[in-house]
Amino acid sequence: MGDQIKYLLDESRIPKHWYNIQADLPKPMPPVLHPGTMKPVGPDDLAPLFPMALIMQEVTTEREIEIPEPVRDIYRVWRPAPLFRARRLEQVLGTPARIFYKYEGVSPAGSHKPNTAVAQAFYNKVAGVTRLTTETGAGQWGSSLAFAGALFGIDVTVFQVRVSYDQKPYRRALMESYGARCIPSPSTETEYGRAVLAKRPDHPGSLGIAISEAVEIAAQREDTKYALGSVLNHVLLHQTVVGIEAMEQMQMADAYPDVIVGCTGGGSNFAGIAFPFIGAGLRGGAKPRIVAVEPAACPSLTRGKYAYDFGDTAHMTPLTKMHTLGSTFTPPGFHAGGLRYHGMAPLVSHLKELDLIEAVAYHQTECFAAGIQFARAEGILPAPEANHAVKGAIEEALRCKREGRSETILFNLCGHGHFDMQAYMDYTAGKLTDQQYDEQELAMALSGLPSVPEPA
Amino acid sequence: MGDQIKYLLDESRIPKHWYNIQADLPKPMPPVLHPGTMKPVGPDDLAPLFPMALIMQEVTTEREIEIPEPVRDIYRVWRPAPLFRARRLEQVLGTPARIFYKYEGVSPAGSHKPNTAVAQAFYNKVAGVTRLTTETGAGQWGSSLAFAGALFGIDVTVFQVRVSYDQKPYRRALMESYGARCIPSPSTETEYGRAVLAKRPDHPGSLGIAISEAVEIAAQREDTKYALGSVLNHVLLHQTVVGIEAMEQMQMADAYPDVIVGCTGGGSNFAGIAFPFIGAGLRGGAKPRIVAVEPAACPSLTRGKYAYDFGDTAHMTPLTKMHTLGSTFTPPGFHAGGLRYHGMAPLVSHLKELDLIEAVAYHQTECFAAGIQFARAEGILPAPEANHAVKGAIEEALRCKREGRSETILFNLCGHGHFDMQAYMDYTAGKLTDQQYDEQELAMALSGLPSVPEPA
Known part of the structure; x- marks a missing residue:
């Protein structure tokens, strides 16, 4: 038998708790503000929109939140999700790095959502x-x-x-x-x-x-x-099952990541894979580099402003402090629709401000090229969003090759591309271009950010 | 924790052998004939088309064929595939039957192929x-x-x-x-x-x-x-990994099927789930009922003739004895494209002649209705082909309800429907009809079957 490539956990190993990174933050999150009063919102302000249990998950600093049994029951349809060693991709790249990926495309909807x-x-x-x-x-x-x-x-x-x-x-x-x-x-x-x-x-x-x-x-x-589906603390919390499982699976593989790569739109799949590892680092464990990969056409982490902004266009949501391109910014129509959001999860933004994560942006055609290379080596065709993580991981692996370092790379393959074949057709036909956002529009959108008084 | 619904095998439990039902047949297969000489073909006749290893798998009566390690290596990308207990579907149907399904949609191509x-x-x-x-x-x-x-x-x-x-x-x-x-x-x-x-x-x-x-x-x-991709003995042989895994998983569930259901086009996914169980029965074990479900618009097992026929239209292939609608028969254009074939695997046809399997035909709209019911209960949207197996399993479960019997039903969910959404759109919009084949065309196609002298 060849070397192991798939690390599967038994159904009993579906996590019993989500991991809440708010318990381990060196500095607490900036408050969420009411856009009328500019005062921090309380649970009651959010009660018309969310059930109280989710509102409490939004603000709690408890480290572990129990996953209710009926939720675990349905998780069992596809969880624990497999972790793979990308041996064939490593060979194709000729890298001394070891590449692992967690695969969330096994869910009935084909993604981590x-x-x-x-x-x-x-x-x-x-x-x-x-x-x-x-x-x-x-x-x-x-x-x-x-x-x-x-x-x-x-x-x-x-x-x-x-x-x-x-x-x-x-x-x-x-x-x-x-x-x-x-x-x-x-x-x-x-x-x-x-x-x-x-x-x-x-x-x-x-x-x-x-x-x-x-x-x-x-x-x-x-x-x-x-x-x-993303951005909010409780959404990111729920996604930590990805990273918690991955931690145990990396242990099965007798490995620990030096670098963790995820793609970021709203931030939830990235948080899912990265937060449990970041938390372990904050509690004294090893500190892998954490790389967020975003689309160059909608680069909230690399080009946005860290500021209070609305989550929606009609300005009905509360104000959260996040990396934002401005709520009036309209990203160009590239294919990774799941990454086309003007803002970034406040938690991910906060970690970026604390220098606990890095961010990098790639254009869509280089990401599709990476996705095709991955599919032909590993057999799984990624979603356009996931191609950004693939691209990021390949770049890290090629850096390892240049530097002669056998680092361990872990990335989140957050979904399959079976619903995105038009994008692949366009790419194969040479019809995809790397759209640029309008610099003037971005400047306008950023200048229109709500003005929020500095807290005392 | 609720009752178990998913039965996963460790990677080490990927079968090491395929199961060859030719070892256990009570009566050997009719020979494959050369259309020119009407004499049985030998390995050399097939050598221009297939490598010798596959030709030998076509004719061997060895019971177990070793699966080469490089093949198992790639199987590990998605195998062992999960076996599920369909508890939510059972509840929706109000049946005392226990329904299990093997899910082959986890492969990178989304099916058993x-x-x-x-x-x-x-x-x-x-x-x-x-x-x-x-x-x-x-x-x-x-x-x-x-x-x-x-x-x-x-x-x-x-x-x-x-x-x-x-x-x-x-x-x-x-x-x-x-x-x-x-x-x-x-x-x-x-x-x-x-x-x-x-x-x-x-x-x-x-x-x-x-x-x-x-x-x-x-x-x-x-x-x-x-x-x-189907029909030939070696193709069916390779698919037996499905049934071999399912047998072990049913054992984990402390159950054995009373009825096994699969959809049939060329016959390979059906053979995959059913042959290992049929073989165990032929060797003295329990004998579950085996139900092949085919589309009413292309009903080779229920309306075809068991006769020698060509596998293709240009009559370049050898003649095999099988249930056929005639190689000139053109099925109407229904949505389960994988089941639109004029013939049936010779091995499946042979088992039908030996009364080791049953066959039933359903129309596509009732199969889509079953697929939607399944998706809303179990969360997985089946491929249109797989909907035929779902329909067959639901019918068995409802029979159990009428008869007050708590039988165990196992079916093969051979693929997901993510590439077939147009069919679901048409179904939801009420645009799908149950096409009938042309009876006159069928009669013509059957009357045009090659005439083969009876063997001495």
Whole structure:
């Protein structure tokens, strides 16, 4: 038998707790502010949108949060997810580095998103919520929440960015197969959507607008709450099952990462793989380098400002301090739709400010090239988002080759590309270009950031 | 913790042998005949198309065929595949039956097809073959061989039925991402393709024509061989890893199936799950009922004739005795493309003649309804082909409910539906109909079967 390439954990090893990095932060998070009063928001301010259990997860500094058994029960459909040693890729690259990857594409929705969708659906179900609203771009998150809603018997309404709704109908079909209702945004179902359409009837939509619509519906109805697929602390918390499993699997492989690589859009899959390792470092353990890879066309960590900003376009959300390109910034239409967000998770942003993580940006064509190289070596075709992590890992492996160092690299392969074949077709046909954002628009968007008085 | 739902085997439990049911047949297989001489073909007759190792697997009666380590090495990317207890589906159906399913959608191509693609690529590689040709309809098989070819460094040329090539470009994009060349069939690259196009320049193609083209190319070149994704004995042999793993996993669940259900097109995923259990029964063990589920629009087992026929349209293949609708029969264009074949694997046909298996046919809309019900209960959206197995299993579970019997049902969920969302969109939109084949065309095709003298 050849050397081991796959590290599988028994079902009993699905983590029993999520890891909360807020317990180990050297400096606490800046408060979330109410945009009217500029005062820190309290749990009650968020109660119209989220069940109290999730609000408490947003702010707690407890290190371990127990994963409820009904959530673990559904995690068992695909968890523990495999960890692979990328031996064939190592050979192709001729690198002395050892490359490992955690593969989250084994979930029924094909990505890491169900890790939090299932948890959020559970806490809402327990709180008596009968309907969840959310937004989605290409549809990874919407289809994951639709999946979770089906299993818990919660109606799911998804506001999908209209351009994706029209151009990429297959994720929508998956949502509808799970029984969710999918509405192109901007829509006539909300006041905000109608206002947007009144100004521009053919508006293509944006994630920020779709969030506004989903929030508006949830805020109005007692039985309806809102669910977000990334950015928020509790979402990142739920994703830590990825890293907790990976830690145990690396131990099986008798290895510990020198470098951990993840792609960042809102920040949740990156947090999932990285936070448990960062936390172990903060508690005195080894400190791997942690590399966030973002798209050069939407570079919130590398080019954004660390400032208070809104999460949505209609400015209905509270203000959070994060790396942001400005809530009015519209990223160009590149293919990794899951990374097209103006902001970054406040927790990830905070860690960046504390120099606990690095960030790097790549263009989409070099990421697709990396994805193709990975697929031909390892057999798994990554999602366009995941290609950024692949690119980052390959660059680290090539650095090791140049430096003659046999470091251990771990990255998160957060999803498969089976729903993204149009992007691969365009890439193969040479039709993909590396869009640049408009520097002037970015400057405008950044100058429009809300002005927040410095806390005393 | 709830009751167990997933039965995982350690990587070391990937089978070390394939199971060859020819060792246990109460009556040997009818010989394969040369269409010119009507005499049994020998290994040399097949040597232009296949490497000798695969030809020997076609005819051997050895019970266990060792799986080469390089094949097991790649199997480790997704094998052992999980076995699930469908507890939520059982609850929805209110059945006293226990339903288990083996899930082959975890492979990088999303179906069971890589089980044989990897094996075939390996034996060809060892024999010095540098290029493989094959045919594909919707693309499940083509993408699986492209995947295997990429890992073994073999060029893969896929003749894809033109109507699928034009209408379903995403599987093609997957093949091309793996580095394969994909040609719409009928093509101008073969004599037979040119002859077909001369008669009808806009011919939409068929699996039979694509096979003829792939065989023509392979037969002409020393360095090129042909690979088939189903039907042949060695293909079915490779798929028995599915059933061998399932047997061990059922043991973990402390259960043994009373009924085994699989969908049948060419017969390979059905054989994979069923043969190891049938073999155990033939050697004195328990004898579960074995149910093959086929599409009512292409019902080779339930409406075909058990007779010698060609595997392709140009009549370049040898004659095999099988259940066939006639090699000139064109099934209507339903969505389970993997089940649109005029014939049935000779081994499966032989077992049917020996009354070791049953067969039943369902229409596509009732199969899609079953698939949606399954997805909302279990969270996994099946491929349209797999929906036939889901439908068959649900029918068995409902029979158990009517009869008050708590039988154990096992079925093979051979692939996910992520590449088949157009079919689900059409179904949800009410656009899918249950096509009927043309009875007159079937009668014609059957009357045109080659006449073969009865053996002495």
